Amino acid sequence: MEQGFGGYHPAVNFIFFAGAVLFGMFFVHPAFLLLSVGLSCTSYFLFKGRRGVRLLLGMLVLFAAVSLLNPVFNPYGETVLFTWLWGRPFTLEALLYGLATGGMFLTVILWFACYNEIMTSDKFTYLFGKFVPALSLVLCMVLRFVPHFREKAQTIGGARRCIGKSAENGTKRERLESGMAVLSVLTSWSLEGAAVTADSMKSRGYGSGPRTNFSIYRLSRRDGVVLTLLAVCAAGLAACMLRGGTEAVFLPGIFWAQGPATALGSVFYGIFLAVPAAIQIGEGITWRILRSRI
Amino acid sequence: MEERITLGKKKREELPEKRKFSRRTVLSFFIVLIAIPFTIWFGWRYGDRNFYIVSLLIIIYTMIPFFLVFEKRRPQARELVILAVMCGIAVASRAVFIWLPHFKPMTAVIIITGIAFGAEAGFLTGAVSGFVSNFIFGQGAWTPWQMFAFGMAGFLAGLFYQKGLLRREKLPLCVFGGVVTMCVVGPLLDTCALFTMSSVITPESAAAIYLSGLPVNAVHTSATVLTLLLVSKPMFEKLDRVKRKYGMLEA
Numbered sequence: 001m002e003q004g005f006g007g008y009h010p011a012v013n014f015i016f017f018a019g020a021v022l023f024g025m026f027f028v029h030p031a032f033l034l035l036s037v038g039l040s041c042t043s044y045f046l047f048k049g050r051r052g053v054r055l056l057l058g059m060l061v062l063f064a065a066v067s068l069l070n071p072v073f074n075p076y077g078e079t080v081l082f083t084w085l086w087g088r089p090f091t092l093e094a095l096l097y098g099l100a101t102g103g104m105f106l107t108v109i110l111w112f113a114c115y116n117e118i119m120t121s122d123k124f125t126y127l128f129g130k131f132v133p134a135l136s137l138v139l140c141m142v143l144r145f146v147p148h149f150r151e152k153a154q155t156i157g158g159a160r161r162c163i164g165k166s167a168e169n170g171t172k173r174e175r176l177e178s179g180m181a182v183l184s185v186l187t188s189w190s191l192e193g194a195a196v197t198a199d200s201m202k203s204r205g206y207g208s209g210p211r212t213n214f215s216i217y218r219l220s221r222r223d224g225v226v227l228t229l230l231a232v233c234a235a236g237l238a239a240c241m242l243r244g245g246t247e248a249v250f251l252p253g254i255f256w257a258q259g260p261a262t263a264l265g266s267v268f269y270g271i272f273l274a275v276p277a278a279i280q281i282g283e284g285i286t287w288r289i290l291r292s293r294i
Numbered sequence: 295m296e297e298r299i300t301l302g303k304k305k306r307e308e309l310p311e312k313r314k315f316s317r318r319t320v321l322s323f324f325i326v327l328i329a330i331p332f333t334i335w336f337g338w339r340y341g342d343r344n345f346y347i348v349s350l351l352i353i354i355y356t357m358i359p360f361f362l363v364f365e366k367r368r369p370q371a372r373e374l375v376i377l378a379v380m381c382g383i384a385v386a387s388r389a390v391f392i393w394l395p396h397f398k399p400m401t402a403v404i405i406i407t408g409i410a411f412g413a414e415a416g417f418l419t420g421a422v423s424g425f426v427s428n429f430i431f432g433q434g435a436w437t438p439w440q441m442f443a444f445g446m447a448g449f450l451a452g453l454f455y456q457k458g459l460l461r462r463e464k465l466p467l468c469v470f471g472g473v474v475t476m477c478v479v480g481p482l483l484d485t486c487a488l489f490t491m492s493s494v495i496t497p498e499s500a501a502a503i504y505l506s507g508l509p510v511n512a513v514h515t516s517a518t519v520l521t522l523l524l525v526s527k528p529m530f531e532k533l534d535r536v537k538r539k540y541g542m543l544e545a
Contacts, residue, residue, distance in 0.1 A: 021435070025347040026340075066491050073492065073499035094493070101343065101493035108490075112434045121429050134369050135361055135422070138378045142426045145382025150389045157390075167393070179390050180524040183399065186390070187383055188532045194372075194379040195540040201371035241340055248342060251494065 004283050005047075005276040009223040010123035012230075017115045019234055020273055024107045029248040029256060031266045033103040039273040040110035046280040047117045059109060063102045070098030076251045097250035114276070126215050133211050149186060156182050156189075226275060233272035240265030321362065325355045346489050353438045357445065360417050377418060380407045384423040385430075387521075396513045400427070401447050401475050402521035408451030409462065410533045416448025439486035443479045450474055467526050468519045475518045480511030 005013065024036050045052050077091025084090060121143050129136040157167055160178065167178040240246065245261025333351050337344030384403040391397040400423060408416020424440040451470065454460040460470050484507035492499040 022347065025350070025435070028342045070491075070493045070499075073496055073502060074494050075496070076494065097493040101491070104343070104346070105490060108435050112432070116432050132361060132365050134365050134374060135418075138374055138381070138418075138422060139426065141375065141378035142381040142385065142422060143429065145378060146385045146426065146430070149382050149386035153386065153390050175393070176391075176520065177524060179394075180521065182390050183383075183387055183521075184525055184528045184532070186386070187529055188535075190379045190383060191376070191532060191536045194375045195536060198370075198372040198375040201375070206371045207368065246340070250342070 004280045006118045008226060008279070009217055009219050010119070010127050011219070012223050012226050013118050013123065014127055015227065015230060016272075016275060017111060017119065019230065020111045021108055021115075023237070023269065023272075024104065024111055027246050027248075027269075028100045028104065028250070029246050029262070030100065031262060032246060032269055033100055033107070035266055035270050036107040036273055037103050037110075039270070039277060040107045040114065043114050043273075043277045043280070044110050044117075046277055047114055052113075055113060056110075059106055062109075063106045065102075066105050067095075067098045067102035070101055071095045074098070074251075078253050093250050093252065093254055096254065100248075100250065118276075123217075126213065126217060129211075129213050137211075145190070149190060152189060153182055153186050156185050226279075230272060230275065233268045236268035237265055237272065240268065321359050325359065329355050343493060345495065349485075349489050350435060350438055353442045357421060357438070357442060360414065360421070360445070364414065364418060373415075376411070377415060377422070380404075380411075380415075380419045381423045381426060384419060385427045388427075396510070397517045398514060399517055399521040399525075401444065401479060401514065401518045402471060402525070404444055404448040405451040405467075405471050405474065405518070405522065406526055406529050406533075408448035409455045409460070409467075410530060411452070413449045413452030413456060416450075416452040417445040418448075420444035420446070420448035435490060436483070436486050439482060443482035446482070447474050447479050450478065462526075462530055464523060464526065467522045471518045471522045472515050475515040476511055480507060480514060483507070484511075 005016075020036070020040070023032075024040070027033065027036070041056060044056065048055075071090055071094035074094040074097065075089055075091075077089070077093030077097075079092040080089040081092055081095065082090050121139075125136045125140050160166065160182065161168070165178055165181075167175050167182065169175075170178070240261045243261040245257055245259070245263075245265040247255070247257040249255040330352055333348055333355075334344075337348040341347065380403065384400045384407070387399040387403055388397075391399065404416060404420040404423060407419045411419075421441040421444065424442075424444040425437060428434070428437050428440065451460070451474070454470065455462075460466055481504065484504050487507070488495065488500060488503040492503070
């Protein structure tokens with residue numbers, strides 16, 4: 001059984017990530033960006049532990065590159081910091097806009113990194129199997145075929161090595177041709193298998209009725225609570241957005257919305273994004289208490 | 295040459311032609327006339343840097359009709375398995391050339407599928423392969439773009455072959471594969487990078503991204519052309535043979 005946020009119903013996981021990524025791509029207001037960058041870093045660290053630090057550091061470098069390169073290509077803005085090459089201006093507004101773009105880039109990448117930790121392919125096929133049964137079956141089969149075909153390719157390579165046609169030595173051209181031969185053999189072998197699989201599926205009655213799903217997921221009360229919380233926060237955030245609380249303009253001059261709509265909106269946004277981190281931390285604390293009682 | 299393989303041909307003929315056409319048209323009209331303008335308006339009204347998210351949503355919208363039409367057709371087991379096998383080969387083909395950095399034969403396999411099984415199967419193979427390969431390399435905001443780009447490669451191959459603009463010969467195939475990879479797949483993926491990484495799109499920022507993408511696209515193109523050159527003939531022979539031996543894909 002999965003622990004923490006990953007142990008919740010796949011719908012909860014998917015809705016959270018869809019929301020986090022969509023909002024993350026949408027808001028350039030600095031308060032909202034700071035919230036999403038901070039909480040996405042925290043969540044990623046909580047999901048991944050110490051191993052996550054390397055990616056975080058790498059992403060910081062990318063963030064710096066995106067932030068600093070953007071003003072180079074963006075000559076607009078009122079406050080000129082300095083001019084460079086052929087009198088091109090490097091403006092404060094463009095720099096801030098670049099920082100916002102870099103932050104957006106960082107946060108979307110990190111939310112997706114969290115998504116990759118939590119939303120395994122079985123959860124995805126479980127969620128979408130009802131809407132697109134045929135395609136999700138194809139998806140399932142492909143996910144099985146990929147490692148299977150890799151093994152097959154290795155077997156074919158081994159057999160070819162025995163007859164002195166190894167793909168490991170020889171000129172580049174020979175190795176390339178040898179690789180193509182493996183690809184070609186793989187195709188005929190797999191297609192042969194496909195014919196058998198399809199006949200077997202048909203004789204077992206595929207397509208004769210609606211497909212049922214095996215699933216180990218159940219929508220429990222805590223999932224309902226979290227879903228309601230997410231929905232309330234998203235609705236509140238949308239209301240604040242319609243009132244202009246998330247407005248931010250960088251060019252030509254800087255305007256960032258302030259006031260109650262912004263404050264309330266960032267509270268909703270913060271609660272929405274803090275859900276996985278709170279669940280992770282809460283579960284960690286419960287576990288510690290339980291252990292200390294033993 | 296005439297015995298071109300078409301997935302689910304019978305199924306398609308069974309349906310009354312008019313109804314199927316109208317359902318697809320209605321959906322496309324809805325997407326083109328309502329969903330896309332609304333998304334653009336909404337992004338323009340409430341968001342800054344709206345091209346980022348708006349482009350992503352539009353890419354997703356354009357793929358929906360393909361998937362829905364496929365589902366509505368209630369495809370047979372054979373169709374599903376063949377599709378899955380071609381996707382599996384497209385994704386796993388990378389592993390065969392692991393010693394050659396950046397050599398990805400995926401686009402070539404997708405083009406071959408599109409020609410052999412038709413435009414729709416080509417699109418689906420491309421899109422599903424793009425999706426699945428990201429389960430290995432990590433999903434991201436680029437996933438829909440990749441699905442669309444690879445799907446288009448398969449779709450265009452099928453379409454051009456159907457219209458008689460492309461033949462199953464080495465030279466036209468290689469030219470087609472090269473042009474599609476260099477001018478459709480590569481630029482689409484570069485556009486994704488451009489929208490993701492730049493705060494405003496100026497001619498300079500666009501030029502910087504597209505130029506930095508050129509070497510990657512060139513390697514990708516050469517991989518596609520080489521694969522088509524060396525493997526397309528045996529591949530087509532095999533697909534035809536499976537069809538003859540098992541009577542697949544024509545029933």
